[in-house]
Amino acid sequence: MPKRIVKIATWNINSVRLRIELAKQLLTNETPDVLCLQEIKCVDDAFPLKDFQKAGYEHIAINGQKGYHGVAIVSRIPFLKTSKKEFCAKGDARHISVDLDIPGGLTVHNFYVPAGGDEPDPVINEKFAHKLAFLTEMTDWYKGHKKKADARMVLVGDLNIAPLEHDVWSHKALLKIVSHTPLEVEMMNKLIASHDWIDVMRTFVDPAEKLYSWWSYRAKDWNAADKGRRLDHVWVTPALADAPKSMKVLREARGWERASDHVPVIVALAL
């Protein structure tokens, strides 16, 4: 059977209402089939549905929240099923998933993992404790998923952890900075092991090369300083090990007018 290319993009948009024109531009330029958004920062009813529908993305799943967080999946491919899971019983909107209506099926999980505050100590920093608890719950959840060898799943999103030495501008300088602490990295590795996830971005870019998807708003010149981190991820299950055909980190998007601090990551899968 001939394979079909399904292009999936993930982007922490940092307010979908403020950056709807940038999102439309992204869809026009990159033509993903599926766009996973994080930090939409609005309730479901305030999501700019019509803009996406007019752009040809008629299938939309939203897990919104007033003011903070919120995730959504907009797609040209219909959904067989959509679901969302609440983590840590906090009422936060940080996960949504869809089953795409394609031969063989594909489940797409879209996550926005808590950032974790500044202090990397769960005893004195409740936000860091929340982040760790969230990761534990994610890991336990995927352990609970039956490990079927033919399970076709993609996990994308802003996971707020840069696990590898060259996922940050300075490994040494960031060892005690939340997003790159050994504890978080260890927990992310356990999460990866929970379902034998494959880090798609790093199958295309050698781990010895720098690779970032986020640059702080606080830098004077983000491009010149280039103090980035790879906080955004695309993972696939082993059944899809041979599916990824290309991967692109849209660094130029960080230079757009009124840019998000994250840039889109786009992967093409042959399914």
Added chain:
DNA sequence: ATGGTAGTCGCACTA
């Protein structure tokens, strides 16, 4: 350099 900037429920919180 413990600041800096950005977005939202803006006079405070999240990132």
